[in-house]
Amino acid sequence: NAVECYNDVSIPWPRRAKKKFTVAVEGNIGCGKSTFLNYFMKSSNTEVLMEPVNSWKSVQGHNTLELMYKDSQRWSLTFQSYVQLTMLQNHVKKQRKAVKMMERSIYSAKYCFVENLYKNGMMPGVDYAVLSEWFAWMQKSCNIGVDLIVYLRATPETCMDRIRQRNRKEESLVPLEYLESLHELHEDWLIHQTKFPVPAPVLVLEADKGLSDLQLDFETRREEILCGNV
Ligand code: TTP
Secondary structure (H helix, E strand, O other), X not given: OHXXXXXXXXXXHHHHOOOOEEEEEEOOOOOOHHHHHHHHOOOOOEEEEOOOHHHHOOEOOEOHHHHHHHOHHHHHHHHHHHHHHHHHHHHHOOOOOOEEEEEOOHHHHHHHXXXXXXXXXXXOHHHHHHHHHHHHHHHHHOOOOOOEEEEXXXXXXXXXXXXXXXXXHHHOOOOHHHHHHHHHHHHHHHHHOOOOOOOOOEEEEEOOOOXXXXXXXXXXXXXXXXXXXX
């Protein structure tokens, strides 16, 4: 399969490159995923699927992201079911280039965000159960595989600073504790690998540094990221 092929260094790179390869970029809110994706957008063999945040803000005229932050008990199921749909659409979207790079995945939406909402009492148990049933069905029935996860690992404090700087109006009320809780869930999933299945090898990039230093890391690790030689 694609992972084995990309990891098999005995196969020369141009031939390895002909196999399709999917990378999911993960990390807390504000960690720098868009910067990462903008950087790799310049690679000619890579297609980049940015997260459809704008479509979450305008579902037939409804801002589901804003509703979720304003009253999560009432609206988090509405929001997360739409996120799950848009993630699925990106996963199954026909891949034309050798590398498909996705901002997040259906996995972090479920294992980090939905878990966070449920475990902190922001999503009723019945809503969590319905989303979990949908998720389990999609795992069995749809092609949602990824070949590599790039984890941009930043402290909640760094993420908070970056969220403040970008000043997205829906996120004005996000408290540090929310980011701390999401951070723990990303760490449990991708670093300790104790809580949920990890669908692909994980490449960790420390993302607390300034964005220009981070871009140097993108450059140095470029081959690993685009070929999966982790
Ligand atoms: P992120 O997916 O973390 O995207 P980002 O724009 O913060 O990424 P970066 O700064 O690293 O480039 O979150 C976008 C918004 O959507 C954020 O407010 C969190 C929210 N969100 C959820 O609430 N639930 C979800 O399942 C997902 C995927 C995002």
